[in-house]
Amino acid sequence: MISKRLTKSLFSRSNLRAVIAIFVFLVLWEVGSRSKDWFGFPMPWVGHVPPPTAVLVAWYGLLGDPGYWQSWYMSTLRVLAGFLAAMVIGIPLGLFMAVNKTFHGIVFPSFEVLRPIPPLAWVPASIIFWPTQELSIAFVTFLGAFFTIVINVLGGAKSIDPRFFQSAQSMGSSQWDVFRRVVLPATLPSIVVGSAVGMGITWEVVVAAEMISGGGGTTGSGGGLGFFIWNSYVGGSYEQIVVGMISIGIAGFVCSELLRKLGGYLTPWLRKR
């Protein structure tokens, strides 16, 4: 029964379409990359990109390379550190700004001036501020998620229907009850959305920060996926550049998917019926 359903869902029309689309894309890419050898002239743009088969071969070679996995490990660690710090500081800050007008009045103006600054513009300053390069990369990663999380939490908490407060109060809720049983659950969907978007930004930021700052390690292979890509570029190994890029795509996808699952679990009332 279950296997039947699984087969059905695996071979559903939309999945089949996705598989065919990816396959066609890879074939076109392969043909485009090898156009110089096969037709005598390089196709514009793709003509200079390593073909997918070469990328797969390079990838296979890297699977046994501890340096490659070290890059994964370093980047993931930085993303997690920055992201968790952004959640731990950002969620209470957003909530507190939403419930306290004075605090909002004091903090929000500075917050709004700092928010539009791209996280990467912070790289030189944070290298100066923080004692180690590791900390400065984590800090820039933190900024990427922080502003998004705060603005989502604040917006979510401020748009709660006042009738929820009124009915909770009528039924004898204390201030703390209102916060815990109305403000928190009502803001949860915004927290989930803010975190998912923030997670995407941390992956963008961590890679760029690693490229700029040199990856935090002195040895070439210890500096994270961003440094891995940069190093491959400097070393002229174009297949590895693509491997690095796809690795980041996979990492970002897995993180988003995990957050989405967790978010769905935390907000069961929003599940599609």
Place this chain on the structure above:
Amino acid sequence: MSAVMQDLKVPPQAGKAGGALKGAIRIEDVVKIYDPEGAAVMAVDHCSLDIPAGEICMIVGPSGCGKTTLLNAIAGFHSITSGKIYLDNELLCGPPEKPMAQPGADRIVVFQNGALFPWKSNIDNVAFGPMMQGKLSKKEIYEKARSIMADAGLSGTEHNFPGEVSSGLRRRVEIVRALMNEPKVLLFDEPYRALDSLTKSVMHEALLEIYYKNKVTIFFITHDLEEAIFLGHRLVIMTSRPCKPKKIIDVDIPHPRDYSVLTSTRYRQLMDETVELVHEEAKKAFSAGEKEG
């Protein structure tokens, strides 16, 4: 039965404890002036009204006339500018000492579009008030919630989220949630406004059924005359903004009522008497709105 069948202008004794019914509201000369940016707008104009305990009092008036302001003052959500409101001879609010009533479980509001917590299951919503008040144990509360939901025909929906049941059932859950607090007064703010007329008729009978079991005072705001005459002991027709009672009409159709009332001659007569009064105010409100716009 005959005792119940007679007009409930003076409602009978409460079933429990044998004591007198509670929940009499007295509104004395209440004025509410909104003052946004110095442009004083009078919403309620020297309004006085006596609602005996256990009465279904229907407040009828055009949209935006200030009925909800009155309801919010009783509930304790908004202040009043002058006057006094009493519940069972206890002062709820009366400026200058007490411009705003304290919200409390003795006066529960059933809101226009419903204010069930979407993140709580229906039974958790129903149990919310007693859980907050902490007078009973959790087990007792959920037992009571289950039985009161079963009484209202809500068995089987206990563990659904409000978003998973029909809007009619949702309204019923909300009334049941209000009743769990054992309020003296239920304050309805056009609760059936968004429902289609068929669902509405079912909801009206369901509300009366619940009312016959739990005789609480009902302060019911509406602009639907059919609803007002069908449900109410009395109709209080309000003037358009600023609002005060224009005419009070006794609905001398005996309770318990069912939907056959709508075809009775008395119902037609009452409709004829009131429709002109309400229409007049609606026109006034409409042209005032045009001037403002």
